Amino acid sequence: NSKVIQTPRYLVKGQGQKAKMRCIPEKGHPVVFWYQQNKNNEFKFLINFQNQEVLQQIDMTEKRFSAECPSNSPCSLEIQSSEAGDSALYLCASSLLLGGGNTGQLYFGEGSKLTVL
Amino acid sequence: GDSVTQTEGLVTLTEGLPVMLNCTYQTIYSNPFLFWYVQHLNESPRLLLKSFTDNKRTEHQGFHATLHKSSSSFHLQKSSAQLSDSALYYCALPSGSFNKLTFGAGTRLAVCP
Numbered sequence: 001n002s003k004v005i006q007t008p009r010y011l012v013k014g015q016g017q018k019a020k021m022r023c024i025p026e027k028g029h030p031v032v033f034w035y036q037q038n039k040n041n042e043f044k045f046l047i048n049f050q051n052q053e054v055l056q057q058i059d060m061t062e063k064r065f066s067a068e069c070p071s072n073s074p075c076s077l078e079i080q081s082s083e084a085g086d087s088a089l090y091l092c093a094s095s096l097l098l099g100g101g102n103t104g105q106l107y108f109g110e111g112s113k114l115t116v117l
Numbered sequence: 118g119d120s121v122t123q124t125e126g127l128v129t130l131t132e133g134l135p136v137m138l139n140c141t142y143q144t145i146y147s148n149p150f151l152f153w154y155v156q157h158l159n160e161s162p163r164l165l166l167k168s169f170t171d172n173k174r175t176e177h178q179g180f181h182a183t184l185h186k187s188s189s190s191f192h193l194q195k196s197s198a199q200l201s202d203s204a205l206y207y208c209a210l211p212s213g214s215f216n217k218l219t220f221g222a223g224t225r226l227a228v229c230p
Contacts, residue, residue: 004161033217041156041205043220056213091161105152106218108161 003027006092006109007074013082013116020078021112025069025094031055032069033106034077037089046090049075082116089113119144119212123221130228136180136195138224140208143189149210151184151191152218156205165193165206198228 005024013019025032034046047057049069061067069075079086090113093106120143130136142151150169156162166177168184168191175182180195191208205223212219 035220041223041225043207043223045217045219048217056217105164105167106154106162108163110161 004109023092029094121221
């Protein structure tokens with residue numbers, strides 16, 4: 001059973017609407033990742049955090065998404081203006097280790113499935 | 118840049134036959150970790166096995182893989198497929214300065230009775 005908790009499991013939005021997803025990482029994991037899994041089941045890295053700081057994000061995330069991992073609150077990923085192409089499963093994952101080409105295991109949540117009508 | 122190639126999009130097997138899913142990679146790191154993740158239908162991806170050591174066989178839950186740095190490969194194998202092995206399988210490696218995992222496109226394994 002996944003210890004990374006994602007909410008909501010499903011969300012349906014109209015084009016142009018905001019879409020917000022939340023993630024509680026596994027306890028004690030300082031590193032959080034967001035991935036988008038499209039209808040072809042391909043993974044796209046979106047952003048990662050170490051504690052509250054953004055480590056790396058792709059251009060799309062920087063331009064169209066708002067993401068944060070505040071202390072003592074769930075992490076969140078919000079699409080500011082949803083587009084049809086954003087329909088996908090958004091997976092949050094957390095990890096213990098980071099650095100030097102060696103990474104610890106990623107623990108994934110069950111995902112938030114976004115449908116943009 | 119770093120990349121992972123999984124050549125088969127779909128592998129269909131009869132129960133009891135051997136499984137081999139291909140994975141090759143490119144990376145700037147001389148000593149990378151390589152991972153196999155498995156995702157069953159409507160479930161989250163979970164780690165199946167990982168390796169760091171060249172030419173050493175790694176096993177877990179009946180699956181095994183050997184990292185070969187000379188050929189940049191990390192193929193996943195199992196001697197006898199089971200119906201419950203039907204799932205998506207992803208090969209992955211850390212990439213970039215902050216070690217996000219770069220995943221291959223995935224291979225769907227369908228095991229039939």
